[in-house]
Amino acid sequence: MEQAFAQIITSIGEDLGRDGLKDTPKRAAKAMGYLTQGYHQKLEEIVNNALFPSENSEMVIVKNIELYSLCEHHMLPFIGKAHVAYIPKGKVVGLSKVARIVDMYARRLQIQENLTKEIADAIMTVTNAAGVGVVIEAQHMCMMMRGVEKQNASMTTSMMLGNFRHDERTRNEFLSLIR
Known part of the structure; x- marks a missing residue:
C-alpha cells in the first residue's frame, strides 16, 4: 500500500524527495489501514459476549454516534452520526x-x-430484538469537494426491521425521540 501511495503522489506531479512528503506514503498507508480496519473485525469479537439479561421490553436508543467512513466510489470521507434503537426480548x-x-x-x-x-x-x-431502527445522517466529501460542490447537503438513510417496520407507532416514537 505504501508503494501505491508513492506512485499516486508522483503521478500528480509531486516530488517524494521533498521534505514534507518523505514519509507521506508510509503515513498514508498507515492511515488507510486504520480507516478500513472494519475489514479485519468480526461481529462476534466486537460484541464479546456483552449481552445481559433484561426484562426491559421498551425501546433502547443510542443517539448521535459519530461515524467516519469512506465512500466506495471516490474513496473520500463521509462524516455523520447514527441513531440506533432496538426493542429487547430478554437481553x-x-x-x-x-x-x-x-x-x-x-x-x-x-x-x-x-x-x-x-x-x-x-x-x-x-x-434477537423485536425490532431495530437505524437512521444515519451524513455529509459526503465527494459531493462537497468535487462534482456538484454542495456544502450544506446532507443525506439521511433509515432501516427499520421488525416492530419498527410493521408498527407505525413504534417507528414514529423512534423518529420523534431522535429529533
Whole structure:
C-alpha cells in the first residue's frame, strides 16, 4: 500500500524527495489501514459476549454516534452520526458495543445506504430484538469537494426491521425521540 501511495503522489506531479512528503506514503498507508480496519473485525469479537439479561421490553436508543467512513466510489470521507434503537426480548447489549458495531461497518469502503442496513442487521442478529431502527445522517466529501460542490447537503438513510417496520407507532416514537 505504501508503494501505491508513492506512485499516486508522483503521478500528480509531486516530488517524494521533498521534505514534507518523505514519509507521506508510509503515513498514508498507515492511515488507510486504520480507516478500513472494519475489514479485519468480526461481529462476534466486537460484541464479546456483552449481552445481559433484561426484562426491559421498551425501546433502547443510542443517539448521535459519530461515524467516519469512506465512500466506495471516490474513496473520500463521509462524516455523520447514527441513531440506533432496538426493542429487547430478554437481553440487552452493552452500550459501547452499539457504537463499536457502527464503527466496524463504517470503517470499510461504503455507501451510506448499505452501511445503514448492515448496522441494523447486525443489531438484530446480536440482540434477537423485536425490532431495530437505524437512521444515519451524513455529509459526503465527494459531493462537497468535487462534482456538484454542495456544502450544506446532507443525506439521511433509515432501516427499520421488525416492530419498527410493521408498527407505525413504534417507528414514529423512534423518529420523534431522535429529533
